[in-house]
Amino acid sequence: MTDTAVLRQRATPERRREPAPPRGKALLAGLLRTARPRQWVKNVLVVAAPAAAGELFSRHTLTRLALVFVLFTACAAAVYLVNDARDAEADRAHPVKRHRPVAAGQVPVPAAYAVGGALGVLAPLVAAWLCPPPVAALLTAYLAMQLAYCVSLKHVLVVDLAVVTTGFLMRAMIGGLALGIPLSRWFLITTGFGALFMVAAKRYSEAVQMAEKDGATRALLTEYTTGYLRFVWQLAAGVAVLAYCMWAMEEGGVPHTSVLPWRQLSMVAFVLAVLRYAVFADRGTAGEPEDVVLRDRALALIGVAWVAMYGLAVANW
Template sequence: MTDTAVLRQRAPEQRPESAPPGRKGLPAGLLRTARPRQWVKNVLVVAAPAAAGELFAPNVLTRLALVFVLFTACAAAVYLVNDARDAEADRAHPVKRHRPVAAGQVPVPVAYAVGGALGVLAPLVAAWLCPPVVAALLTAYLAMQLAYCISLKHVLVVDLAVVTTGFLMRAMIGGLALGIPLSRWFLITTGFGALFMVSAKRYSEAVQMAGKAGATRALLTEYTTGYLRFVWQLAAGVAVLGYCLWAMEEGGVPHTSVLPWRQLSMVAFILAVLRYAVFADRGTAGEPEDVVLRDRALALIGVVWVAMYALAVANW
């Protein structure tokens, strides 16, 4: 009798503990799986129009907003499929086990279904409302990222190239949507800048997971921290070199600006790279969006660089 009474008293206390902490429902889980904090990466769609000085031309912002939404939908589709595939492995990770799919908040079949729907609808809408090249690029992005989820993320060096290409596609799609030619300096600086951030992220993950079991990126055990450090340092150097060559190239533009903003913007760009490299060197650049959004000094340098770059493009 006493044991039965004790069990009855404990039963109401145990039921709430069986539910995952912080459970907020399926819609909230799907939104979290779509990584809203990572949507800042898709702002790169404005890079090419901004670099060409076409950002505030008529109807440009409307078209870029559409491209941003479509690319965000494609990225969300990839995140949903990726988390569905990696649910078991994520449960062994100290942080990723809290992701909605791994935690059981979003069932795996639902993640696959929503991801598949977004992956089909986004290119179709692009084919209807945008130039054909935009739909083609979105389709290529989806194919490449899904191949990455399935197998390419297990191939040395190729995994870095695929993620870097994803960033480069974000930067290219805005120009392609508006028919803006993409300069070689834009592609070099953007591509190697992306490789810098991607390899710094991998380096930080490798440092943080060193000696720990349950790493979700199996390839981290095959990369050495020395190699990843070499890659992000090389990429940072090439990105800076490419930007400086753009800044020093006159290109036949007459000197009508008050100050040499093109050349002065090199200082802010280099400072931004050096500031980000501090976090990379510490092994704390595992979440690039956190570094960019939370570090006030880096944010201030970024604002100064944007202002100088805008003045240079406008030739003010």
């Protein structure tokens, strides 16, 4: 090779390799991660109303609830996919969110939109086919509300808290609607304000943890004060406890022949659970509610005691 050829070869800029398109398995894994499997535990709330009514242990009930759980999970996954596709550019500038599959390029933006849109259309259609009409209507309302949240409502003070709380309330309602179970007003108040308690505690914890940092994980954290968020979760905890006590004391005209008043005794476990969770909220370490619930042994034991007492009350033992 001549010296001229060598010089030309050195002068030729090296071509940049374009990232290869994601393969099938990598794409499926990325879509699954974007669907947030860790968050699916929230959808277990679909059993709340049937469990409270004592109508949980039958083949028809369990089959219908399993279907509703899958449909609600599909709707939630659709929202996550659309949200991540819409926020891909902003997420790439975030130190943590840049690792999300869509932001990292593992899932192309058009694919996230396509799969999210398909799930968002199919879930209500399947619900309309296999479930009572109110189930499909509630799923459609959930999708509309959550998509509006992704686009604009998450930037509106207080409304963002209300939307997230309503999402939890819808999860608790859908099981009753799927089985035609009347929903107690005290059950709805307890669930709604219990959800608001956890949502506000999560926001408060995030605000405390980000107080000394330049950025915030949520745009509105810079507008909320920690004092205001503390007021919200304390107010919500108080209302939730009061509503649960009213619910537990409500006889509903059903004769009770159990050895002990388990339904009323369950108030003790419920109050202890709220007080225990409030410890983490007060410390600013309730940013991940599922971690608090699953990792704190004392809270888990209190939860088991509450389930046992309420189960004995439902069984009238």
